[in-house]
Amino acid sequence: MHTPFRRYLVAATLVLASVGSASAWAGARDELNRFTQGLKGLDGQFSQQVFDSKGKVKENTSGRVALSAPRLFRWEYIKPHEQLIVADGKKVWVYEKDLEQATVRPQGAEEQNSPLTALINPALLDKQYDVSEEAAARDGLQWLALSPKRETDTAFQYAALGFNAQGLARMEVVDAVGQRT
Numbered sequence: 001m002h003t004p005f006r007r008y009l010v011a012a013t014l015v016l017a018s019v020g021s022a023s024a025w026a027g028a029r030d031e032l033n034r035f036t037q038g039l040k041g042l043d044g045q046f047s048q049q050v051f052d053s054k055g056k057v058k059e060n061t062s063g064r065v066a067l068s069a070p071r072l073f074r075w076e077y078i079k080p081h082e083q084l085i086v087a088d089g090k091k092v093w094v095y096e097k098d099l100e101q102a103t104v105r106p107q108g109a110e111e112q113n114s115p116l117t118a119l120i121n122p123a124l125l126d127k128q129y130d131v132s133e134e135a136a137a138r139d140g141l142q143w144l145a146l147s148p149k150r151e152t153d154t155a156f157q158y159a160a161l162g163f164n165a166q167g168l169a170r171m172e173v174v175d176a177v178g179q180r181t
Contacts, residue, residue: 027133027142028133028134028142028143028144028161028162028163029131029133029144031142031144031163031167031168032125032144032161032163032168034167035167035168040068041066041067041068041072042065042066042067043064043065043066043067044064044065045062045063045064045065046062046063046064046065047060047061047062048060048061048062048181049181050179050180050181051179051180051181052178052179053177053178053179053180055180058179060079060080061077061079061080062077062078062079063075063076063077063078063079064076064078071087071088071089071107072087072088072089073085073086073087074086081096081097081098082097082098083095083096083097084097087107088107089107090106090107091104091105091106091107092104092105092106092107125146127149128148128149128150129146129147129148129149130146130147130148130149131144131145131146132144132145133145134160138162139162139170140164141162141163141164141169141170142162142163142164143160143161143162143163144160144161144163145158145159145160146158146159146160146161155175155176156173156174156175156176157174157175157176157178158173158174159171159172159173159174160172
């Protein structure tokens with residue numbers, strides 16, 4: 001099972017993939033700029049699949065998320081196990097329904113070093129990540145690759161944003177132990 005933040009980070013990247021843009025087809029970097037322009041938050045449903053390093057599906061989850069600025073969020077896992085994660089910019093509450101247990105911890109810097117933060121605050125993108133466009137389309141999408149400049153500050157090794165004519169269509173993340181989401 002993933003830690004609550006890792007699950008949040010991975011699912012956060014996936015929910016962004018469900019939010020499209022009305023712009024015409026352009027390069028991945030241009031699409032990212034259009035997507036993030038004026039973005040203050042988002043609200044939507046998500047689904048995610050986690051694959052181990054051999055490509056085998058380890059976990060399927062789904063739920064609902066609401067984000068406002070990078071440090072305020074409500075993340076609700078519905079399937080397969082109910083879990084609620086809420087952050088107010090200072091603290092993170094994690095409620096595990098099956099365990100009937102809640103934990104509270106200070107909201108740390110790890111949330112600030114996720115690809116989600118760079119998408120909501122694009123000024124951080126080139127500061128925190130090496131950014132490159134993949135030369136060829138893959139799966140019918142233009143891809144933008146993000147590699148953390150300081151691997152010790154992040155919970156992932158690599159992230160890729162895939163854009164189609166409607167905007168951000170898919171996001172892939174490889175975490176610190178080689179799992180792909």
